[in-house]
Amino acid sequence: MRKFILGILLVCSGFVSAVAQWVPDVLADGYEMRYVDQPDDYAGKVRCTIVRKLSGCASDRGVLYVHGFNDYFFQSEMGDRFVDSCYNFYAVDLRKYGRSIMPGQKMFQVRDMKEYFADIDSALSQMRRDGNKEVVLMGHSTGGLTTSLYMNDNPDTLVKALILNSPFLDWNQSKFQEKFLIPVVRGVARLFPDIAIPQGGGDMYARSLLSGYGGEWHYDTSWKLMESPDVDTGWIRAIDVAQGIIQDDPDIRVPILLMHSDRSVKKGDPESMYSRADAVLDVEDISRYGRRLGPEVTEVTVRGGLHDLVLSRKEVRNPLFEYIFLWLDRHGL
Numbered sequence: 001m002r003k004f005i006l007g008i009l010l011v012c013s014g015f016v017s018a019v020a021q022w023v024p025d026v027l028a029d030g031y032e033m034r035y036v037d038q039p040d041d042y043a044g045k046v047r048c049t050i051v052r053k054l055s056g057c058a059s060d061r062g063v064l065y066v067h068g069f070n071d072y073f074f075q076s077e078m079g080d081r082f083v084d085s086c087y088n089f090y091a092v093d094l095r096k097y098g099r100s101i102m103p104g105q106k107m108f109q110v111r112d113m114k115e116y117f118a119d120i121d122s123a124l125s126q127m128r129r130d131g132n133k134e135v136v137l138m139g140h141s142t143g144g145l146t147t148s149l150y151m152n153d154n155p156d157t158l159v160k161a162l163i164l165n166s167p168f169l170d171w172n173q174s175k176f177q178e179k180f181l182i183p184v185v186r187g188v189a190r191l192f193p194d195i196a197i198p199q200g201g202g203d204m205y206a207r208s209l210l211s212g213y214g215g216e217w218h219y220d221t222s223w224k225l226m227e228s229p230d231v232d233t234g235w236i237r238a239i240d241v242a243q244g245i246i247q248d249d250p251d252i253r254v255p256i257l258l259m260h261s262d263r264s265v266k267k268g269d270p271e272s273m274y275s276r277a278d279a280v281l282d283v284e285d286i287s288r289y290g291r292r293l294g295p296e297v298t299e300v301t302v303r304g305g306l307h308d309l310v311l312s313r314k315e316v317r318n319p320l321f322e323y324i325f326l327w328l329d330r331h332g333l
Contacts, residue, residue: 022052026220027051027074029053030083031079033051033099035049035100036049036119038095039118041111043106044105046095046102046105048093048100048122049100050091051092052088052089052091052126054088055086055087055088059086059087060133060134061086061132062087062090062127062130062132063087063088063089063135064123064124064138064159065079065089065138065139065140066091066116066120066143066146066147067091067097067098067140068139068143068144069141069228071140071141072098072223072224074218074224075311078321081321090123090127094143101223108229108231109234111193111238113145113239113242114149116150117150120147120150124158124159127158132158134158135157135160136162136328136333137161137162137163138162139162141280141308144169145168145242145243145246146242147164148162148169148250148252149242149246151252160254161328161331162252163324164259164290165308165310166261166281166309169247169285169286170247170282170285171239171285172264172282182236182240183240185197185233186236186237189234189236190237193233193234194234197230197233197235197236199228203226204274205274206221206225208279208306209311214275216311247292250292251294253294255297256293257298257300257327258286258299258300259299259320260283260287260300261283261301261304261307261309262301262302262303262305263277263283264278264279265278276304276305276312277305278307279307298327305320
Protein backbone atom coordinates (compact mmCIF):
# COMPACT_ATOMS: atom_id res chain seq x y z
CA MET A 1 0.00 0.00 0.00
CA ARG A 2 2.83 2.41 0.85
CA LYS A 3 4.43 1.82 -2.58
CA PHE A 4 1.07 2.39 -4.29
CA ILE A 5 0.53 5.72 -2.51
CA LEU A 6 4.09 6.77 -3.30
CA GLY A 7 3.50 5.93 -6.98
CA ILE A 8 0.38 8.08 -7.04
CA LEU A 9 2.28 10.98 -5.45
CA LEU A 10 5.05 10.69 -8.01
CA VAL A 11 2.60 10.62 -10.91
CA CYS A 12 0.70 13.60 -9.53
CA SER A 13 3.93 15.48 -8.92
CA GLY A 14 5.00 14.87 -12.51
CA PHE A 15 1.60 15.96 -13.78
CA VAL A 16 1.71 19.22 -11.81
CA SER A 17 5.22 19.87 -13.06
CA ALA A 18 4.18 19.36 -16.68
CA VAL A 19 1.14 21.62 -16.32
CA ALA A 20 3.19 24.29 -14.58
CA GLN A 21 5.41 24.64 -17.64
CA TRP A 22 2.59 26.36 -19.48
CA VAL A 23 2.35 30.08 -18.81
CA PRO A 24 0.25 32.86 -20.37
CA ASP A 25 1.72 33.98 -23.68
CA VAL A 26 2.51 37.57 -24.66
CA LEU A 27 -0.51 37.40 -27.00
CA ALA A 28 -2.81 36.84 -23.98
CA ASP A 29 -6.48 36.03 -24.80
CA GLY A 30 -6.13 32.32 -24.04
CA TYR A 31 -2.75 31.78 -25.71
CA GLU A 32 -0.18 30.01 -23.57
CA MET A 33 3.41 28.95 -24.13
CA ARG A 34 6.12 26.65 -22.91
CA TYR A 35 9.80 26.25 -23.71
CA VAL A 36 11.31 22.96 -24.85
CA ASP A 37 15.05 22.56 -24.28
CA GLN A 38 16.79 20.87 -27.21
CA PRO A 39 20.24 19.25 -27.34
CA ASP A 40 23.11 21.73 -27.63
CA ASP A 41 24.22 22.54 -31.16
CA TYR A 42 27.46 23.96 -32.64
CA ALA A 43 26.79 27.31 -30.94
CA GLY A 44 25.65 26.11 -27.52
CA LYS A 45 22.27 25.81 -25.80
CA VAL A 46 19.10 25.92 -27.87
CA ARG A 47 15.39 25.76 -27.19
CA CYS A 48 12.14 26.08 -29.09
CA THR A 49 8.83 27.47 -27.88
CA ILE A 50 5.40 25.92 -28.29
CA VAL A 51 2.42 28.28 -28.28
CA ARG A 52 -1.11 26.96 -28.13
CA LYS A 53 -4.75 27.98 -27.86
CA LEU A 54 -7.16 25.13 -27.33
CA SER A 55 -10.61 24.98 -28.84
CA GLY A 56 -13.70 24.74 -26.66
CA CYS A 57 -15.15 22.12 -29.01
CA ALA A 58 -13.51 19.08 -27.37
CA SER A 59 -11.71 18.68 -30.68
CA ASP A 60 -9.16 15.98 -31.53
CA ARG A 61 -7.75 17.85 -34.54
CA GLY A 62 -5.16 20.58 -34.54
CA VAL A 63 -3.15 22.99 -36.67
CA LEU A 64 0.60 23.51 -36.24
CA TYR A 65 2.02 26.73 -37.69
CA VAL A 66 5.71 27.28 -38.53
CA HIS A 67 6.85 30.87 -39.16
CA GLY A 68 9.33 32.22 -41.70
CA PHE A 69 12.70 34.00 -41.60
CA ASN A 70 13.01 37.15 -39.46
CA ASP A 71 9.68 36.20 -37.94
CA TYR A 72 7.84 34.55 -35.05
CA PHE A 73 4.24 33.62 -34.30
CA PHE A 74 2.16 36.74 -33.70
CA GLN A 75 -0.73 36.14 -36.14
CA SER A 76 -3.35 35.66 -33.42
CA GLU A 77 -6.22 36.50 -35.77
CA MET A 78 -5.26 33.43 -37.82
CA GLY A 79 -5.03 31.29 -34.69
CA ASP A 80 -8.41 32.52 -33.48
CA ARG A 81 -10.07 31.64 -36.77
CA PHE A 82 -8.85 28.05 -36.47
CA VAL A 83 -9.91 27.85 -32.82
CA ASP A 84 -13.36 29.25 -33.65
CA SER A 85 -13.65 26.54 -36.31
CA CYS A 86 -12.99 23.80 -33.73
CA TYR A 87 -9.27 23.24 -34.33
CA ASN A 88 -6.76 23.29 -31.50
CA PHE A 89 -4.16 25.79 -32.64
CA TYR A 90 -0.43 25.45 -32.05
CA ALA A 91 2.59 27.36 -33.29
CA VAL A 92 6.29 26.80 -32.76
CA ASP A 93 8.87 29.55 -32.50
CA LEU A 94 11.88 27.72 -33.87
CA ARG A 95 15.28 27.77 -32.17
CA LYS A 96 16.96 31.22 -32.28
CA TYR A 97 13.70 32.91 -33.27
CA GLY A 98 11.22 35.02 -31.34
CA ARG A 99 10.33 33.66 -27.92
CA SER A 100 13.07 31.04 -28.22
CA ILE A 101 16.01 33.45 -28.49
CA MET A 102 18.49 33.00 -25.63
CA PRO A 103 21.08 35.54 -24.41
CA GLY A 104 24.17 35.64 -26.60
CA GLN A 105 22.62 33.69 -29.46
CA LYS A 106 23.01 34.72 -33.08
CA MET A 107 19.44 35.25 -34.28
CA PHE A 108 18.14 32.96 -37.04
CA GLN A 109 21.40 30.97 -37.29
CA VAL A 110 21.13 27.57 -38.98
CA ARG A 111 23.53 25.17 -40.71
CA ASP A 112 21.02 22.54 -41.86
CA MET A 113 17.27 23.08 -42.20
CA LYS A 114 16.74 19.66 -40.69
CA GLU A 115 17.89 21.11 -37.36
CA TYR A 116 14.32 22.38 -37.09
CA PHE A 117 12.85 18.88 -37.32
CA ALA A 118 13.39 18.39 -33.58
CA ASP A 119 11.37 21.56 -32.88
CA ILE A 120 8.51 20.35 -35.08
CA ASP A 121 8.70 16.89 -33.48
CA SER A 122 8.43 18.47 -30.02
CA ALA A 123 5.31 20.38 -31.03
CA LEU A 124 3.72 17.29 -32.62
CA SER A 125 4.50 15.24 -29.49
CA GLN A 126 2.76 17.88 -27.38
CA MET A 127 -0.22 17.84 -29.70
CA ARG A 128 -0.41 14.06 -29.41
CA ARG A 129 -0.30 14.29 -25.61
CA ASP A 130 -3.10 16.83 -25.78
CA GLY A 131 -5.28 14.30 -27.60
CA ASN A 132 -4.97 15.51 -31.17
CA LYS A 133 -5.32 12.65 -33.64
CA GLU A 134 -5.13 14.62 -36.89
CA VAL A 135 -2.84 17.57 -37.57
CA VAL A 136 -2.71 20.13 -40.36
CA LEU A 137 0.84 21.46 -40.75
CA MET A 138 1.13 25.04 -42.01
CA GLY A 139 4.32 26.85 -43.01
CA HIS A 140 5.08 30.37 -44.18
CA SER A 141 8.08 31.37 -46.34
CA THR A 142 11.18 29.57 -44.94
CA GLY A 143 8.70 27.77 -42.70
CA GLY A 144 7.07 26.53 -45.90
CA LEU A 145 10.43 25.20 -47.07
CA THR A 146 11.06 23.58 -43.68
CA THR A 147 7.62 21.96 -43.45
CA SER A 148 7.89 20.69 -47.04
CA LEU A 149 11.28 19.17 -46.26
CA TYR A 150 9.89 17.70 -43.04
CA MET A 151 6.95 16.03 -44.78
CA ASN A 152 9.23 14.76 -47.54
CA ASP A 153 11.35 13.01 -44.90
CA ASN A 154 8.59 12.05 -42.43
CA PRO A 155 5.57 10.63 -44.27
CA ASP A 156 4.25 8.66 -41.28
CA THR A 157 3.20 11.30 -38.76
CA LEU A 158 0.03 12.79 -37.29
CA VAL A 159 0.09 15.27 -40.17
CA LYS A 160 -2.74 14.71 -42.65
CA ALA A 161 -2.39 17.86 -44.77
CA LEU A 162 0.12 20.60 -45.54
CA ILE A 163 -0.79 24.26 -46.07
CA LEU A 164 1.93 26.42 -47.63
CA ASN A 165 1.72 30.21 -47.36
CA SER A 166 4.20 31.70 -49.89
CA PRO A 167 6.82 28.97 -49.34
CA PHE A 168 10.50 29.79 -49.99
CA LEU A 169 11.11 27.08 -52.59
CA ASP A 170 13.62 29.00 -54.68
CA TRP A 171 15.87 32.06 -54.46
CA ASN A 172 14.47 35.37 -55.66
CA GLN A 173 17.77 36.48 -57.16
CA SER A 174 19.25 37.18 -60.59
CA LYS A 175 20.23 34.26 -62.81
CA PHE A 176 23.90 35.08 -62.24
CA GLN A 177 23.50 34.98 -58.46
CA GLU A 178 21.48 31.76 -58.51
CA LYS A 179 23.66 29.87 -61.00
CA PHE A 180 27.12 31.11 -60.01
CA LEU A 181 27.31 33.20 -56.86
CA ILE A 182 25.16 31.07 -54.55
CA PRO A 183 26.98 27.83 -55.47
CA VAL A 184 30.29 29.56 -54.69
CA VAL A 185 28.97 30.74 -51.32
CA ARG A 186 27.65 27.24 -50.63
CA GLY A 187 31.13 25.82 -51.23
CA VAL A 188 32.81 28.43 -49.02
CA ALA A 189 30.32 27.68 -46.24
CA ARG A 190 31.68 24.17 -45.75
CA LEU A 191 34.81 25.67 -44.18
CA PHE A 192 33.68 29.18 -43.27
CA PRO A 193 29.99 29.14 -42.28
CA ASP A 194 30.05 32.41 -40.32
CA ILE A 195 30.90 34.93 -43.06
CA ALA A 196 28.22 37.64 -43.04
CA ILE A 197 26.15 38.14 -46.19
CA PRO A 198 24.06 41.36 -46.39
CA GLN A 199 20.41 40.91 -47.34
CA GLY A 200 19.36 44.44 -48.19
CA GLY A 201 15.80 45.19 -49.24
CA GLY A 202 15.01 48.04 -46.85
CA ASP A 203 12.00 48.27 -44.56
CA MET A 204 9.10 48.73 -46.99
CA TYR A 205 7.63 45.29 -46.27
CA ALA A 206 7.64 45.98 -42.53
CA ARG A 207 5.98 49.34 -43.15
CA SER A 208 3.23 47.64 -45.14
CA LEU A 209 2.45 45.51 -42.07
CA LEU A 210 2.95 47.69 -39.00
CA SER A 211 0.07 49.81 -37.73
CA GLY A 212 2.42 52.72 -37.03
CA TYR A 213 3.11 53.02 -40.76
CA GLY A 214 -0.33 52.44 -42.22
CA GLY A 215 -0.59 48.67 -41.83
CA GLU A 216 -2.93 46.76 -39.50
CA TRP A 217 -0.60 44.75 -37.31
CA HIS A 218 1.36 45.00 -34.08
CA TYR A 219 4.43 42.86 -33.41
CA ASP A 220 7.71 42.93 -31.51
CA THR A 221 10.31 44.54 -33.79
CA SER A 222 13.12 43.12 -31.65
CA TRP A 223 11.96 39.64 -32.75
CA LYS A 224 10.80 40.53 -36.28
CA LEU A 225 13.24 43.21 -37.32
CA MET A 226 12.24 46.18 -39.47
CA GLU A 227 14.97 45.38 -42.01
CA SER A 228 15.96 41.86 -42.90
CA PRO A 229 19.30 41.27 -41.11
CA ASP A 230 22.55 39.92 -42.49
CA VAL A 231 22.64 36.15 -42.86
CA ASP A 232 25.82 34.11 -43.19
CA THR A 233 27.31 31.63 -45.60
CA GLY A 234 26.09 28.72 -43.45
CA TRP A 235 22.50 29.95 -43.67
CA ILE A 236 22.72 30.26 -47.45
CA ARG A 237 24.10 26.74 -47.75
CA ALA A 238 21.32 25.36 -45.51
CA ILE A 239 18.62 27.01 -47.62
CA ASP A 240 20.20 25.99 -50.91
CA VAL A 241 20.59 22.34 -49.89
CA ALA A 242 16.96 22.17 -48.72
CA GLN A 243 15.67 23.81 -51.88
CA GLY A 244 17.70 21.36 -53.96
CA ILE A 245 16.00 18.41 -52.26
CA ILE A 246 12.54 19.90 -52.67
CA GLN A 247 13.10 20.89 -56.29
CA ASP A 248 14.79 17.70 -57.47
CA ASP A 249 13.04 14.81 -55.74
CA PRO A 250 9.95 15.79 -53.73
CA ASP A 251 7.45 13.13 -52.69
CA ILE A 252 4.97 14.56 -50.17
CA ARG A 253 2.11 12.13 -49.76
CA VAL A 254 -0.46 14.30 -47.97
CA PRO A 255 -2.78 16.82 -49.70
CA ILE A 256 -1.08 20.20 -50.16
CA LEU A 257 -2.69 23.62 -50.34
CA LEU A 258 -0.20 25.88 -52.13
CA MET A 259 -0.98 29.59 -51.71
CA HIS A 260 0.76 32.66 -53.11
CA SER A 261 0.08 36.20 -54.31
CA ASP A 262 -0.77 36.97 -57.93
CA ARG A 263 2.37 39.05 -58.40
CA SER A 264 5.70 40.02 -56.87
CA VAL A 265 7.02 43.51 -56.24
CA LYS A 266 9.43 44.42 -59.04
CA LYS A 267 12.18 47.01 -59.20
CA GLY A 268 10.66 50.36 -60.08
CA ASP A 269 7.18 49.52 -58.74
CA PRO A 270 5.44 52.31 -56.79
CA GLU A 271 5.47 52.17 -53.01
CA SER A 272 1.77 51.32 -53.00
CA MET A 273 2.56 47.93 -54.55
CA TYR A 274 4.06 46.77 -51.23
CA SER A 275 0.55 46.61 -49.77
CA ARG A 276 -0.87 44.34 -52.50
CA ALA A 277 1.94 42.06 -53.74
CA ASP A 278 4.66 39.69 -52.50
CA ALA A 279 7.62 41.92 -51.60
CA VAL A 280 9.94 38.99 -50.76
CA LEU A 281 9.66 36.07 -53.20
CA ASP A 282 9.01 35.40 -56.86
CA VAL A 283 5.47 34.02 -57.10
CA GLU A 284 6.27 32.28 -60.39
CA ASP A 285 8.99 30.26 -58.64
CA ILE A 286 6.55 29.35 -55.86
CA SER A 287 4.08 28.09 -58.43
CA ARG A 288 6.67 26.25 -60.56
CA TYR A 289 8.21 24.27 -57.72
CA GLY A 290 5.17 24.05 -55.47
CA ARG A 291 3.09 22.18 -58.04
CA ARG A 292 5.72 19.42 -58.07
CA LEU A 293 5.76 18.73 -54.34
CA GLY A 294 3.39 15.79 -54.37
CA PRO A 295 0.61 13.99 -56.24
CA GLU A 296 -2.18 16.12 -54.72
CA VAL A 297 -1.47 19.87 -54.85
CA THR A 298 -4.20 22.52 -54.92
CA GLU A 299 -2.78 25.87 -56.04
CA VAL A 300 -4.45 29.13 -55.04
CA THR A 301 -3.38 32.47 -56.48
CA VAL A 302 -4.43 35.28 -54.14
CA ARG A 303 -5.08 38.56 -55.93
CA GLY A 304 -3.62 41.44 -53.92
CA GLY A 305 -1.99 39.15 -51.37
CA LEU A 306 1.08 40.09 -49.35
CA HIS A 307 4.05 37.80 -48.82
CA ASP A 308 2.39 36.65 -45.60
CA LEU A 309 -1.04 36.12 -47.08
CA VAL A 310 -2.86 36.03 -43.74
CA LEU A 311 -1.66 39.60 -43.08
CA SER A 312 -3.15 40.91 -46.32
CA ARG A 313 -5.97 43.47 -46.38
CA LYS A 314 -9.26 42.30 -44.88
CA GLU A 315 -10.98 42.06 -48.26
CA VAL A 316 -8.17 39.70 -49.34
CA ARG A 317 -7.66 37.55 -46.26
CA ASN A 318 -11.34 36.97 -45.38
CA PRO A 319 -12.15 35.01 -48.57
CA LEU A 320 -8.77 33.30 -48.29
CA PHE A 321 -9.64 31.92 -44.84
CA GLU A 322 -13.05 30.84 -46.16
CA TYR A 323 -11.31 28.88 -48.91
CA ILE A 324 -8.84 27.28 -46.46
CA PHE A 325 -11.71 25.91 -44.36
CA LEU A 326 -13.59 24.71 -47.46
CA TRP A 327 -10.44 22.93 -48.62
CA LEU A 328 -9.95 21.28 -45.24
CA ASP A 329 -13.60 20.20 -45.16
CA ARG A 330 -13.25 18.78 -48.67
CA HIS A 331 -10.39 16.61 -47.36
CA GLY A 332 -12.30 15.48 -44.29
CA LEU A 333 -10.17 17.50 -41.87
